[in-house]
Amino acid sequence: MKNKHEENNVSLIGDDEGQLTIDAYQTEDDIVIESTVAGVEPDDIDIDITNDSVVIRGERKHFEEVSEENYLYQECYWGKFSRVIPLPQDIDPDKAKAEFNNGILRIQLPKIAKNRTKKLKVRSGD
Secondary structure (H helix, E strand, O other), X not given: XXXXXXXXXXXXXXXXXXXXXXXXXXXXXXXXXXXXOOOOOHXXXXXXXXXXXXXXXXXXXXXXXXXXXXXXXXXXXXXXXXXXXXXXXXXXXHHOEEEEEOOEEEEEEEEOOOOOOOOOOOOOOO
């Protein structure tokens, strides 16, 4: 499934980086981003969050050097990867959470409730 940035041929990563695959969905209170990042240590994942986007960067390191002619199949991506994810609404970066479990990265981003209203009581200045 292509996203609107892929359909518009917008390149959001460098040519020398792989693009991280993600699932992104929303609940009533949060936007959730999940990605398989097997073979990457949690300390090797860098996440930058603003109120309207998330950038995930990391590197999957190959443990053994294999010469090109010795490969029978070469389908795994090794090296630097990144992904820029524009968000459909503002979130609160200060309350965001990231978990890494069994090779799955899960980022939970609390939505900022734009439609919330608060009643103010007008006080006398006397």
